[in-house]
Amino acid sequence: MHHALYAPSLGYYSAGSRKFGAEGDFITAPEISPLFSHCIARQCQQVLAAIENGVILEFGAGSGIMAADILQELEQLDSLPKKYLILEISADLQQRQRATLEKQVPHLIDRIEWLQQLPATTLQGVILANEVLDAMPVHRFRLDEQGISEFYVTVEESEFKWQILPTENEELREEVEKLRPNLPIGYISEINLALPAWIQSLPLATGLVLLIDYGFPSSEYYHPQRNEGTLMCHYRHQTHDNPLINVGLQDITTHVNFTTVGKAAIAANLKVAGYTNQANFLLASGLAPTIDPNDTKAYLQQAQQIKTLTLPNEMGELFKVMALTANFDIQLN
Ligand SMILES: C[S@@+](CC[C@H](N)C(=O)[O-])C[C@H]1O[C@@H](n2cnc3c(N)ncnc32)[C@H](O)[C@@H]1O
Incomplete structure (x- = not known):
């Protein structure tokens, strides 16, 4: 799985295929609507308001669109982070992220920095990872x-x-x-044997880690009836369970065991400050239509995006959000 996804220039995430969006293999929440990232931005704002010179570190930033939309929203809220750091293991995606951000937020590009490894010192602020844990080899x-x-x-x-x-x-x-x-x-x-070590390595001194992914607690993950696991492949918006075909051309993914995440966090002296599904998280973060209903076509389009993000039979229930905090006791909304 590691080679199929990450072998330099051959692996799915390392090679130059389209991956995200309508012309790719799958679509993630930030690609569906900027409203998703605006909700994350509002959660970041609560933390950044309480921490002087706070930064954001995003793992696995995909096309870079979530970073662009978060920065735009935080600028509106007058709460920009001192730096927006991105740690992305795919060199191809690093280039794509830079192109997206140069186009969408050229005036903020000096704040954005790509790291090639974990920072040497711990940081204060917010760590984000949307659909990153599901892309780790198992x-x-x-x-x-x-x-x-x-x-x-x-x-x-x-x-x-x-x-x-x-x-x-x-x-x-x-x-x-x-x-x-x-x-x-x-x-x-x-x-996923690497998950506890990944959580332990998170470089956070003060602030919030927000992990968003599809998954469930251990009791559901290892339910006797789920007797073939959760491994899935995505190729041109088709889903199947054979990782031995289309190698390097298709995504291979598994659900996340959030019990493992929570236990590893506690062992790493982080506090599990919240755990809910995506619909609850987004609604509590102010998800609402922003388009004038008189602009019928655009309004309906946005309403459809909100449904995709929140309905239980779409992304609303299967996707979970876990908030972990370090030395941060302010109640998050
Ligand atoms: C399914 S994509 C999600 C992309 C993006 N976050 C989104 O929501 O559209 C997984 C991303 O995580 C990256 N990735 C996987 N493992 C990683 C790791 N250990 N550290 C940093 N990035 C990683 C991949 O290269 C890819 O950008």
Whole structure:
């Protein structure tokens, strides 16, 4: 999964395909409507108002449109961060983000900085990651009578094939054994072993981490009926579950286990300040139409975008928002 998504110049996120939006493979909330990013901006404002010289650090900024819309809204609110930092592992996407931001917010470009690695010192302000955790490589496993098997990938006659063998990964074995009592033999799922370390590495001294992604708590993630896991592939707006085809051309993703996120946060001395679904988060952050109803076409278009972001059968329920804070006790709206 790591190679298929991130191998330099070949992986899905490293190579130059379109990815986001109508002409790409999938669409994310900031691509649907700027209203999504404006809600995030208002949450950022609450933190930036309380912290002098606060900064924003966005992980995995995609096309750069969320950064542009957040900065525009914060400018309106007279609450710009001292710096808007972006940590993006794809060099291709870094270039695309720069092009978007130079076009959308040329007058703010000096505030934006691309980091090649985590900053050496911790920062004060807000850390954002929208649909980043779902793009992290996972291990796929199966519960067997004798132990835990892992899905390895091999090549036969120039095609990728699964090879399911007893795992040699001690950490995987330990973590999956903890799930065994609740699950039947033959149960298949996946686990993101890198997630706790990622949370622990977040460089926040004071402020807020806002993580937005599709997922659920452990009890739903590892529900006995969800017996094939959550791994999905996106190719030209088609969704399927075979990561061994279109390698490097399709997105591969899994849902996020928010219980793991919360536990890792507590272990890293962060406070879980909030956890809700996307609809509740957006409505509490002031999501509302901004277009004059007399402009019927534009108004209906925006109403449709709001529905996509909030309806339970669209993004409203499956997507969750988790707020983690460090040394920050102001009540967030
Ligand atoms: C599904 S896309 C979401 C893009 C964007 N946030 C959006 O909502 O449109 C995942 C993004 O995360 C980036 N990414 C994945 N793992 C990362 C990591 N460990 N650090 C920084 N960026 C990462 C990818 O290159 C890509 O930009």
